[in-house]
Amino acid sequence: KGAVVIDMFCRVLNALDDELISLDYPRTPEEITVAARVKDTMRQQCVPQMARAWYDIVSLYRNSDPDLSATVLDCMRRFVSWIDIGLVANDAFVPLLFELILSDGLSDQVRGAAAGCVLAIVSKRMEPQSKLTLLQTLQISRVLGLASGDAESELVAKVSALLTGYAVEV
Numbered sequence: 001k002g003a004v005v006i007d008m009f010c011r012v013l014n015a016l017d018d019e020l021i022s023l024d025y026p027r028t029p030e031e032i033t034v035a036a037r038v039k040d041t042m043r044q045q046c047v048p049q050m051a052r053a054w055y056d057i058v059s060l061y062r063n064s065d066p067d068l069s070a071t072v073l074d075c076m077r078r079f080v081s082w083i084d085i086g087l088v089a090n091d092a093f094v095p096l097l098f099e100l101i102l103s104d105g106l107s108d109q110v111r112g113a114a115a116g117c118v119l120a121i122v123s124k125r126m127e128p129q130s131k132l133t134l135l136q137t138l139q140i141s142r143v144l145g146l147a148s149g150d151a152e153s154e155l156v157a158k159v160s161a162l163l164t165g166y167a168v169e170v
Contacts (some may be wrong), residue, residue, distance in 0.1 A: 003068050006057055010075040013050070017078045039082055050079070051087035055096065062100060066107045073100075073113035082118035088133055089121050099145055101159070112158035115143070119162045122169050131169065140166050 018025070021035050042050075052074045062069045080088055087093075100106060100114035122135065146159040 003061070004063055006061075006068055007071065009053070010071050013075050014078065015098055021082075022078070034044045043083065047079075047083050048087060050092075051083070053075075054088075055093055055166045058100070059096060062106065062110060068098075070107070070109040070113040073110070073117050077113070077116045077120045080117065081124055085121065085124055085126065085134070088117070089137075094118075094121075094138065098139075101146070108153060108155040115155070115158040115162045119158075119165045122162070122166050135166065135170060138166075 016038075020031070020038055023032075024034075027035065054072055057072045059067045061072075076088065097114045097118050101111050101118070103111065118138070118140075122138070122140075124131075126134065142161070143159050143162065146155065
């Protein structure tokens with residue numbers, strides 16, 4: 001539907017996260033209860049469609065509008081902690097995220113945003129055996145070479161954070 005609509009989609013989801021859902025901000029018990037109801041309703045009604053939209057948008061716009069792709073990935077990262085992990089840690093999304101991280105032809109912003117999504121996947125609370133299986137399937141060693149290089153690079157910082165998060169989870 002176009003970049004303007006996609007940008008609005010991300011802004012609405014980000015505002016919803018900031019104002020209601022995210023537990024990164026102090027919330028009253030009542031606000032936490034409301035946030036839980038909203039998340040439960042979203043899981044039932046629209047989260048799978050959101051995940052498909054994130055995938056389709058990033059796949060479509062990664063070369064033609066990298067800023068929009070980075071915006072979508074940053075939006076997605078916010079939701080990984082409470083959505084079904086299978087919606088983003090799957091045979092479609094994970095290869096796409098690693099392809100973005102490893103692609104020299106993309107902006108560091110897109111590559112870093114993809115690394116942020118993988119970090120969110122790695123950091124998701126899960127049962128230990130499920131987490132171990134997930135961590136093994138990611139083959140994180142593919143990004144080891146990116147953690148060196150220009151120390152000022154935002155990408156190097158994001159990949160370093162990903163590797164640190166992975167190590168902590170292991």
